[in-house]
Amino acid sequence: MTGLLPAPGVPGLLNGSIPPGVYRLPPTESVPLAVSLAAESDWRAAVLRLKGVTGKAAFLDQSASDLEFPAWFGKNWDALADCLMDLSWWRNEGKARGYLLLTEDWDPFSKAAPKDARTAEAILTEAVDYWADREAPLAVLLG
Template identity: 35%
Template sequence: MSESGFNLGLDDPSQAGVYFATNDDLRTMGMAARDAGLLARSIDLRGCKTKATLLLRISIALDIPTGSGRNWDALSDQLRDLAWLPAPGYALLFDDAGDLRDADEASFDTLLDILQEAATEWAGRGIPFWAFLALAEDEFEQPD
């Protein structure tokens, strides 16, 4: 049991990966990640419409060292390294991811691929790496 009273299994690298959630769910996921001992970082994508803005916001949220490249290859390398942020695991919480998806679907899809590649590589090292991307609640199927 965790401090919050429930355990979502976020300490299990074999289950880690890229998942969609609602903005309301991100707060809970952040608390659960911290309870699991993971480093949780929020990345606000509200109004994010370009690759350049996306890479800047990720860089700031993750304190990526100055001088690091700002392109897809650099992001991929950075997310599979994170040596400057040592932790037993990671949870990236992307608020309002639908804004980027709606404005630049190609960048959104590339981001998903890079996040999944990072999760797979971290899992191979026995370290959980989660990415939760918030979409509007009406984009999720509701039970009948």
């Protein structure tokens, strides 16, 4: 299970005092606040809205829609990993200091589809690890 984002929270993640990772968003911080802080810090942010998502197919459809994946996205776990390892679809607006992926309603999704949530979290973790040593890291906050 992913741990809670430690203090100082989102600002620490964005300024580098907390290493990029997959963290749970603290209840004292909100997705809109994190998106706003990311923009102020020259990080690109995207929100994956999981309300009503109860399985793999819906998760992948929602990911494609909310994250605006390219047309080549194949709507399977391998294609999700491919999109998260190749952020060219997200980098088309110029340089960013980092990339922040936030989810909303992770807990209901995780309860409805625990196996799919574990698979998705593993893919997110692999992607974060891949980008960790690069110029613009990827971080994920599960909210």
